[in-house]
Each structure stands twice: as C-alpha cells, then as structure tokens.
Amino acid sequence: MNYTLHQLQIFLKIAELQSITKASEELYLTQPAVSIQLKNFQDQFPIPLTEVIGRKLYITEFGKEIAQAAEKIITEVYAINYKTLSYQGQLSGRLKISIVSTGKYVMPYFLSGFTKENPGVELNIDVTNKARVIESLEQNEVDFALVSVLPEKLKVNYVELMQNRLLYVANNENIRKNNKRDLFEKNPLIYREQGSATRNAMESFIFKNKFSVQKKIELTSNEAVKQAVISGLGCSIMPLIGIKNELKNNDLRIIPIKGLPIITTWNLVWLQSKKLSPAATAYLEFIDAKKKDIIKTQFSWINNY
Known part of the structure; x- marks a missing residue:
C-alpha cells in the first residue's frame, strides 16, 4: 500500500460528510480532483470503502473502520508538528471555533492578530447555523463558539466581544x-x-x-x-x-x-467542563488584552448608525 496523507485527509472528510461535492467545497478542491484521489485510495484495498445507492454515497462498515484509523493517523501527524514547534519555542496546536453565519463579519478581526503572533497555531473555523453551532459545542467538537444568544441548556463560560x-x-x-x-x-x-x-x-x-x-x-x-x-x-x-x-x-x-x-451581544463561549488547550488559553489572554483596541480600530464605524 502506498496511500498518502493527502488521501487520508480527503477520505476522512468524505466519510464525515458522506458527499464528494461537500468534501470538495470544504477542502477547497475541485470535485474531479477529490473523486480521483478517492478512487486512487480505494484501489489500494480489496474491500470497498464506499458504495453508491441511487445517487447517494454511503461509507461501508470497512470504510468506517478505515476512516477511524485515518483520523488517528492524522491526529498523530498533527501532534508531531506541534511538538516540533513547541521545541522551537513557538505556541502550537489547533484552535477550533464554530460561529453562526453573521459572525463571519466579526470573528476574523478577533483572530487575525492572534494568528500573526502565533503562526504555529492552526485555525479551524466552521461557519454554520445556530443549531449546528450549539450542537458542536455540546458534543465538545470545538474549543469555542461565537453566538449572540447564550445557550440555555449548557453550562458555559463566556467573554463578551461586542454589540x-x-x-x-x-x-x-x-x-x-x-x-x-x-x-x-x-x-x-x-x-x-x-x-x-x-x-x-x-x-x-x-x-x-x-x-x-x-x-x-x-x-x-x-x-x-x-x-x-x-x-x-x-x-x-x-x-x-x-x-x-x-x-x-x-x-x-x-x-x-x-x-x-x-x-x-456577540459572545465567545466554551463549556465550563472544557479543559482548554495551551492555544485556547493563549487566545483568551489575547482577547482580554486586545479586545478594546480591535473594536476601536475595526468597528468604530458602527457608532455612525
């Protein structure tokens, strides 16, 4: 077998979304490119990883096991990269944030300075609807969520960002x-x-x-x-x-x-039970120190209306 890390990442995304089209959109690749990589990856196994019924793609039981293994491999690769950066004295890790759709006009301005200061931190942002944001927070899939209404049924900590x-x-x-x-x-x-x-x-x-x-x-x-x-x-x-x-x-x-x-109010929220990573803790410190300056620099125009 001679599969690549790139193929593992593509198959894992396909397995997660059960759609080549959606996977291509999230990976910023063309659909034909994703289809070719999937075929090349599947050809290395004697048992099918996917099957198409009607027009819908399904992951086989064997494919689900391969996806689980792929996730572990990719996680270990990230860990190697983070440890390397750590030994070099850089803050490293992944910061995962889920934001409601209108939050895309807000959140990037509260992240750009942090990522420039910490190039070893990988940023993953999911822009989606409110229900999915709360679900990802509840399932502990993200470090933080950006919402304008605090979730009622979850015990969360939060920082107010802006009006x-x-x-x-x-x-x-x-x-x-x-x-x-x-x-x-x-x-x-x-x-x-x-x-x-x-x-x-x-x-x-x-x-x-x-x-x-x-x-x-x-x-x-x-x-x-x-x-x-x-x-x-x-x-x-x-x-x-x-x-x-x-x-x-x-x-x-x-x-x-x-x-x-x-x-x-736009609120950055996280679960009270969440054990924050060094990257997440550093980000909260960044927000505490820089929030007022960001609002003044980037959003003072709001006061005109």
Whole structure:
C-alpha cells in the first residue's frame, strides 16, 4: 500500500460528510480532483470503502473502520508538528471555533492578530447555523463558539466581544411607508430560517408590537437576505455588522423605527467542563488584552448608525 496523507485527509472528510461535492467545497478542491484521489485510495484495498445507492454515497462498515484509523493517523501527524514547534519555542496546536453565519463579519478581526503572533497555531473555523453551532459545542467538537444568544441548556463560560445591532433595512427605491405598522404589514418581509438568532429577534419584535405580517419570504443565509433586500424583493431586520459596504454604496438604507435597533451581544463561549488547550488559553489572554483596541480600530464605524 502506498496511500498518502493527502488521501487520508480527503477520505476522512468524505466519510464525515458522506458527499464528494461537500468534501470538495470544504477542502477547497475541485470535485474531479477529490473523486480521483478517492478512487486512487480505494484501489489500494480489496474491500470497498464506499458504495453508491441511487445517487447517494454511503461509507461501508470497512470504510468506517478505515476512516477511524485515518483520523488517528492524522491526529498523530498533527501532534508531531506541534511538538516540533513547541521545541522551537513557538505556541502550537489547533484552535477550533464554530460561529453562526453573521459572525463571519466579526470573528476574523478577533483572530487575525492572534494568528500573526502565533503562526504555529492552526485555525479551524466552521461557519454554520445556530443549531449546528450549539450542537458542536455540546458534543465538545470545538474549543469555542461565537453566538449572540447564550445557550440555555449548557453550562458555559463566556467573554463578551461586542454589540450586535439589528435594524430595519430596505433598498433605495420607494417603499410603502405610512407609519411603523405599514412597514411591517404592507411590505414583504424577508426572514432568516427557523432557529436563526436574527429571526428570533425579528419575530419577538413583531410579536411585541402586535403586527400582522401578510407577506413573508424565508432565506437561509444573511448574504441571501441582503441580496434579496437590495433587489427590492422585500425588507428585513438585519445585523448592522453585515451591511457596511451596502450602506456606503447606497444599495441599502436604514429606516428609523422606534424600538430599534435591537441590541444583543456577540459572545465567545466554551463549556465550563472544557479543559482548554495551551492555544485556547493563549487566545483568551489575547482577547482580554486586545479586545478594546480591535473594536476601536475595526468597528468604530458602527457608532455612525
């Protein structure tokens, strides 16, 4: 057998996602490249690792055992790399963070300085929906999670990063506006998917004001909602953090409404029972020392709205 570490990494990702397409996206490889590596890897075994039923790919029992072995091998390789860096006096290890989709406008700014100071730390960020973020935290799959609403059923520690402001936004064409109620009842409203913290805040505001929404559109990402509003498909309540350029370019405008903005807080959370790695501990120290400077340097524009 002559399989490579690269092939092990690709097969492990395929086994995790049970999809060549999804694996290629996460690995930033083309689908044909992933398919070729999978074939080359499978050809080295007399027993199938995968099988296709209909159009869906499944991992065989033997394939699952190989995936488990691959994970152990890759972990040991990482350990060798980390130990080498440690002997050279560098902080090393992996930092795994799961963040809700709108958190992608926030989290990179709180990480870039740390990774520049510590090039031996490997960064793994999963941008997903709130439900998956909480699940990964609960399953101890990550070191930290970034959420705007603290999980109720988990015992967590947390650090507040910065405010999250939600405002009513529309495109720059005329919208039907007679009063506050008309903005919600006479214009199509664009919602995030069920379980989204942004959607929950929006629905709470609508319920509190006893509005009767007639036209509702549901989309599954903040970017999709933003583009829909720009196109004139409807209006929405959106995080200010994600529309900086659109406001600057006059693609979107904020409609002042009494009771808005809704203000929540971005929190970096971790399980109370979590034994933090040296890299994770160093990152918390970095946040404590640099948080105010990062907010002042990168997010002072928010105070203009």
